[in-house]
Amino acid sequence: MVILAVEDPPAQQPAEPAPPAAAPRPAGTLRHRLRRDGVLVALMIPGIAWLVVFPYGAAFGNVLAFKDYFPFLGVWTSPWVGLQHFERLLGDDRFWNATANTVTISLLQILFFFPAALGLALLLHSIAGSTVKRWVQSVVYLPHFLSWVIVVALFTQMLGGAGVLNGWLAQAGLDPVQLIGNAEMFKPLVIVQMIWKECGWGTIIFLAALMNVDEQLYEAAAMDGSGWWRRLWHVTLPSIRPVVMLLLILKLGEILSVGFEQFFLQRDAVGPEAGEVIDTFVFFTAFQGGDMGYAAAAGLFKGLVGAVLIYTANKVAHRLGEQGVYTR
Amino acid sequence: MSNAHRPAWMGRPSPLTTAAKAVAITVIVALMVFPMWVVVATSFAPPEEVVANGGFVIWPSEWTSLTYQRIFAAGMVPRALAVSLGVTLVGTALSLALTIGLAYALSRPQVFGGKPVLLMVLFTFLMPAGMIPLFLVVQGTGLLNTFGALFAPLLLNAFNLIVMRGFFQSVPSELIEAARIDGAGELRILLRLVLPLSKAVIAVVGLFYAVSYWNNFFNGVIYLNDSGMWPMATLLRSFTSGGLTVADATGEAGAQIAPVSVQMAVVVLATVPILLVYPFVQRFFVKGVLTGAVKA
Structure with a gap:
């Protein structure tokens, strides 16, 4: 769902405003610092080398978006075509259909996934026995670690044409329902799959926020005679609002990314009109259509718009006094 | 066991609330575990039974590792x-x-x-x-x-x-x-x-x-x-x-x-x-x- 990192503020505080401890390491000349930090620099080098080759090498590879790619010519010698791919993209209905699907699924996710995760977190938080709570947590975290291949196979086995649900319906003498491979049911299906797989894992951050709610507020509210519903509405929810807002903002920043694998696995069963998202559009254009340059342009377009959105989302989060995926 | 963890201000939840919570948790856990169970049961069931049953088995008549052996x-x-x-x-x-x-x-x-x-x-x-x-x-x-x-x-x-x-x-x-x-x-x-x-x-x-x-x-x-x-x-x-x-x-x-x-x-x-x-x-x-x- 969301890539989110909240750096732990108490952990950082001692590092920054404690100059006495850091005093033996003053900033000297570059050469001096390089000599002093030789071992640390050596520790960084493999990681830096990887960054340069893979993500940054790939960033260079984006020149393909401005070229007419011929495999036998290679990236560098293939002829330039300027912005031709991007112009084509703007008028390509298949691309805009994929974009519309992506955005719709993202919004549905916000609408249904967030409340589900929050609700489950509230339920888990209210379990009094800690053994029961630990067991339930173990179970609901588990699907997060399963591959999408497995999750899709499980759903087919449960809801598919030869699945458990239709087996039961047949036994009861009812008509079968087509939930898998049905274009109309596709969006609800993927949202349910996301909730099944990630909802439990999504509770971790809410649970952490719930733990931090000031106990005295509950106590005071209870003294004033409020029941659990009023405590939930007037104490719990306002207290965790910053976390919920942060997650929402960051998810909005990622609105163009709904995950590739889940859709790659199921797109063919429902056809591109219902099942195509931007990432699958890029894949199928490149590796089935053989149109590498055009696919790279679509990917770059998504990457650039996505970068602006994520950057903006984090700026907004910082403005609200939260830490986003990166710290200032 | 539960009283020890509950602060005084919370009061005792009504039996109805407790029951509703227990049901909710049981249903959620079942939704998570049941699909995995069906997969395991089907894989250990005799293949003929899987076919006869239409593609899945919830409780095999006999547990066999035949499929795994093959x-x-x-x-x-x-x-x-x-x-x-x-x-x-x-x-x-x-x-x-x-x-x-x-x-x-x-x-x-x-x-x-x-x-x-x-x-x-x-x-x-x-x-x-x-x-x-x-x-x-x-x-x-x-x-x-x-x-x-x-x-x-x-x-x-x-x-x-x-x-x-x-x-x-x-x-x-x-x-x-x-x-x-x-x-x-x-x-x-x-x-x-x-x-x-x-x-x-x-x-x-x-x-x-x-x-x-x-x-x-x-x-x-x-x-x-x-x-x-x-x-x-x-x-x-x-x-x-x-x-x-x-x-x-x-x-x-x-x-x-x-x-x-x-x-x-x-x-x-x-x-x-x-x-x-x-x-x-x-x-x-x-x-x-x-x-x-x-x-x-």
């Missing part, structure tokens, strides 16, 4: 398991080495080159490598159609790196200064002091990496032509999408085994390793995950 007698699935295991072990070890090195250096205040390198890392959050350009890099580095393509593009994860760095930053600097005054070099401080204090975060980040390697089917699809080199997840994807047939997995002798039985057994085989590691790492989740960051 799968292991033919070479394809065991080979894929070996590939997955190798890639996961090698990949996780390399990932941890790279992540720890970079994260530790970046966690030291005012390290040489720290600011630009951190920016380099953070930029990958903003714009992850695109699929097509990354394919060109894998092609250009000669990794196409080698096992290296299964882990090299995934070695470092910016999120895991930031988690690890945050954890290292929380190691009290007094401890590190004390070790330095005692004459320890940076490498010694890392190996003898910081790493032993960071077992929780290493366990969690190691699990994240291991799971990402074990579960990755897409690198096999895009980078490896030869299905004989495929890892488990790619193989499973091919079975479920109809690219490979049951005969490929079970050989001639398996012709009488129902395709569903084979699929379900492969799902089980692809899941079991995760289930084996899970309980050992689980106790570190909250500590390790929340210390540096939370991934939702």
Whole structure:
């Protein structure tokens, strides 16, 4: 769902405003610092080398978006075509259909996934026995670690044409329902799959926020005679609002990314009109259509718009006094 | 047992609330566990029963490992398991080495080159490598159609790196200064002091990496032509999408085994390793995950 990192503020505080401890390491000349930090620099080098080759090498590879790619010519010698791919993209209905699907699924996710995760977190938080709570947590975290291949196979086995649900319906003498491979049911299906797989894992951050709610507020509210519903509405929810807002903002920043694998696995069963998202559009254009340059342009377009959105989302989060995926 | 945990202000919940909660929790747990159970039961049921029952079995009349025997007698699935295991072990070890090195250096205040390198890392959050350009890099580095393509593009994860760095930053600097005054070099401080204090975060980040390697089917699809080199997840994807047939997995002798039985057994085989590691790492989740960051 969301890539989110909240750096732990108490952990950082001692590092920054404690100059006495850091005093033996003053900033000297570059050469001096390089000599002093030789071992640390050596520790960084493999990681830096990887960054340069893979993500940054790939960033260079984006020149393909401005070229007419011929495999036998290679990236560098293939002829330039300027912005031709991007112009084509703007008028390509298949691309805009994929974009519309992506955005719709993202919004549905916000609408249904967030409340589900929050609700489950509230339920888990209210379990009094800690053994029961630990067991339930173990179970609901588990699907997060399963591959999408497995999750899709499980759903087919449960809801598919030869699945458990239709087996039961047949036994009861009812008509079968087509939930898998049905274009109309596709969006609800993927949202349910996301909730099944990630909802439990999504509770971790809410649970952490719930733990931090000031106990005295509950106590005071209870003294004033409020029941659990009023405590939930007037104490719990306002207290965790910053976390919920942060997650929402960051998810909005990622609105163009709904995950590739889940859709790659199921797109063919429902056809591109219902099942195509931007990432699958890029894949199928490149590796089935053989149109590498055009696919790279679509990917770059998504990457650039996505970068602006994520950057903006984090700026907004910082403005609200939260830490986003990166710290200032 | 419950009274001990409940603060005085909360009061006793009504029996109705307790019952509703118990029902809700039972239903949720059942929704999570039941599908996995059906898969296990189907894979251990006699294949004829699976066919007669229409494709699934909830409680087999007889538990048999026939399907598994057939799968292991033919070479394809065991080979894929070996590939997955190798890639996961090698990949996780390399990932941890790279992540720890970079994260530790970046966690030291005012390290040489720290600011630009951190920016380099953070930029990958903003714009992850695109699929097509990354394919060109894998092609250009000669990794196409080698096992290296299964882990090299995934070695470092910016999120895991930031988690690890945050954890290292929380190691009290007094401890590190004390070790330095005692004459320890940076490498010694890392190996003898910081790493032993960071077992929780290493366990969690190691699990994240291991799971990402074990579960990755897409690198096999895009980078490896030869299905004989495929890892488990790619193989499973091919079975479920109809690219490979049951005969490929079970050989001639398996012709009488129902395709569903084979699929379900492969799902089980692809899941079991995760289930084996899970309980050992689980106790570190909250500590390790929340210390540096939370991934939702």
